[in-house]
Amino acid sequence: MEPLRAIPTVSDVHAAATRLMGVAVRTPLLSFPVLDAAAGRRVLVKPETLQRTGSFKFRGAYNRIAQIAPGQRAAGVVAWSSGNHAQGVAAAAGLLGLNATIVMPADAPAAKIARTRALGAEVVTYDRVRESREEIGKGIAAARGAVIVPPFDDPDVIAGQGTVGLEIAADCALLGVAPEAVVVPASGGGLLAGIALAMAERFPAARVMSAEPAGFDDHARSFASGRRERNDALSGSICDALLMPTPGEITFEINRTLVAGGVSVSDAEVEAAMRFAFAEMKLVVEPGGAVALAAVLAGRIGAARTVAVVLSGGNVDTGTYAGIIANPDAEIS
Template sequence: MTELAVPTNADVEAAARVLAPVAVRTRLLSSPALDALVGARVFLKPEVLQRTGSFKFRGAFNKLSSIPEAARKAGVVAFSSGNHAQGVAAAAQILGMPAAIVMPSDAPVSKIERTKSYGAEVIPYDRDKEDRDAIARDLASKRGATVVPPYDDPWVIAGQGTVGREIAEDLSALGVAPDIVSAPASGGGLMAGIALATKAKFPDAGLVTVEPHGFDDHARSFAAGHREPHRAVGRTICDALMASIPGEITFAINQKLGAQGVTVTDDEVAKAVGFAFRELKLVVEPGGAVALAALLAGYLNAKGKTVAIVLSGGNVDADLYAKLIQ
């Protein structure tokens, strides 16, 4: 890892070597039905098939692998609504490290239970009244543990960047260049990593983050030219995409590499989840389906173009999923 706070594509390459023995290489998928529907050549990156059911395992494992052996016995502390929690818990289990995860008490039950199943300690908090970052850092200080941020960390970003690296490799093998690469955004770590890897191979590719309507901190920030919080109140079915403001490192990367942002409504997300179920035979959680929702709703200006869409996660409660696919 470079000494700079902002990672580079070289760091993504290094992360790929770390992850090669443990991460799933999720191959790009295509769907003639989807191509015909949107008038584009679409490639889907199914991170729903990744270990723990989301891309988050990549960044978590890369970060934990960077911790010196002498510091590993004290373990790690993370804060997450679910997917980062599971990624950190699974990575810690593989590396033999204790893990404590600060999770909102209203996180999907399936995500809480799966986090516990990897051997992690779950510490609930009220996301409306308590500061998860403060809770995690206080706990880490008391235990001498290492904090594993969900997105604004160079090691985490580099790990997530392997998603983009694989997209670039697979498209290159097909002799195809992407016009657009689109992925969900919460703190922006996934797109930041993707941006580093994609732009290194395809400098002309457009990058588009997708967020739930109202939770539009990336779209606002790109338009303003600086980090802006969203103004949303209440909830969205995309529980994984509720960060209030882009990360400092992630925004620096995404802005520099020309990312743009769009938003989708919960109804559009529900339709995308249903489409993935019926046509793609994939279980995609709401937060993982927003880029597909933007494509289906016509927000990506994809007609006649080659588009790569990241389906970032598939961890969804059965009851909610049953409602969404009806």
């Protein structure tokens, strides 16, 4: 087994913020009276749906690629992703003048594949049930001498995602608000780990929590057992961005000590949260990006009176989104 790579610190998150200044969008921290009323508490919303490429993933990708040595850049970068990391890597590589090759599941939303190609990346598809995206990506990188940009289990990627947490903390301080909980969508755990590092510096009493689809709650189960647990299935939820089989090694090393626990929500609750965001908040949120909002609306996060919620992405196929928004059947419990 390879030795665990360096664990990033909050200093690395601050360094990432400097690199991203003027490049990434500094998304706002929003408040909606209608959401507060529905949730029965004060909810502060961090809409990374408004980020470059429509998700937080641009932050980590740019922070990683920007640090590639000049002599290594000619061979380009390789990444694997269900869509949001793909677009983040493609955009960051384009800005920095590198070629990008992305390994994506064949069943990823068509819009994510199309946008990744539109950003200039080469896309290689695979079967997420029968094939390993890591093996395919590593093979391409080895053949070309390219640099791999992992989707979450990388110190520089984690540090870049952590800038979301720095901004939440800074805006809460400006508002004179101390969040009691911060709810974060989790797949591999990079965003969760980065935010946990940032919040521990400024608001150590805040309970950082993971939110996941029901049946894919490997983080919640891992926090309960103290070791990295695996999901039984690799597909079967509308939250396509959150279907990693197990938490990352580096991310779990951070999260097991800084994250208070995890919650899960059903696909119906996710769809209800997406409809709420559309109708009441005027925001487009993809299924995986809506799990934290769904957890708050479904009353899964305990008694915290002030909660920060991350909407991690807004990249969803038009047809899928239209069908969800038009369906009033699933209600928030």
